[in-house]
Amino acid sequence: MKKLLLYGTILALLTILLQLAEYRFLVIDHTVELYVGIVALIFVVLGVVMGKKLTTPKEVVVEKLISVSSNPSLPFLVNEMVLDKLGISKREHEILLLIAEGMSNQEIADKSFVSINTVKTHVSNILVKLDVKRRVQAIQKARELGIVP
Amino acid sequence: MKKLLLYGTILALLTILLQLAEYRFLVIDHTVELYVGIVALIFVVLGVVMGKKLTTPKEVVVEKLISVSSNPSLPFLVNEMVLDKLGISKREHEILLLIAEGMSNQEIADKSFVSINTVKTHVSNILVKLDVKRRVQAIQKARELGIVP
DNA sequence: ACGAAAATCACCCGAAAGTATGAAAGCCAA
């Protein structure tokens, strides 16, 4: 709710500024109508900004289905889209590949130059993101999704 | 974009209305500052409304991934020769298949109507015969040898 | 420069996996 105060302050300041400016030249050089128009314009813009910032954007959830047909053909290209969709980071993907190689957490830790605890954390996150319970299942699913060979 | 025109029109009309009203009583009864304040307030509100209406409600598209398991080619035939060569029994092969399904020892035990201890024994023997250390590696090797899909 | 996301690490605990050893029962062929 600090935003409300902020906007209120800005509003007040703007008003004061305009009122000060009024006595300098606006009332002299221009008609009152023009002045009012400018004020209106400024505050419309301000209103729009406020509205955008203060309004919680209503989220409409639309489910879309993407079929991932695994390619039994040759070269194997990582399906980046799937990685994005699942929120799997680079590091996580690296470790996923090592898991698919049949390596233990300790071996992965050694190969990656990190502690086994770190590996464990990554693995846990991977399991969650792939929505599986065991690393074996993770390998399967990852293969189906085209993110491991 | 019709909305833009609509709001533009409303804005113009409001301005005109206010200007008309000005000559009737506002300039007489009140100071210019108050008048400006009222205008500002009105247009702030209008701005907020515009902002809300004109802003495309954010759609959060949640894309779900369906893995279309690819089985276009071979029906998979078990390489019996390899099984003989490695001395893997029928029972062991059955369990190997279940391992490759990503099942835990307990799940395999339930499905096979044997105790988990029995499964463990089989698994241990399988690991030895495939010359691997972990079940994940067993799956890989078995797949390479053509004894699991 | 700031905040969010990513990466790192630690500790605890329980579950799962794997090792070792032993043993009983059934099958099958020499």
Next chain:
DNA sequence: TTGGCTTTCATACTTTCGGGTGATTTTCGT
């Protein structure tokens, strides 16, 4: 029928995995 193989099961022990929590540091985009 005897010896070899398979299948079954158990007990005990060690290692690996996975969940949960919390913390610090890095990185990166605005």
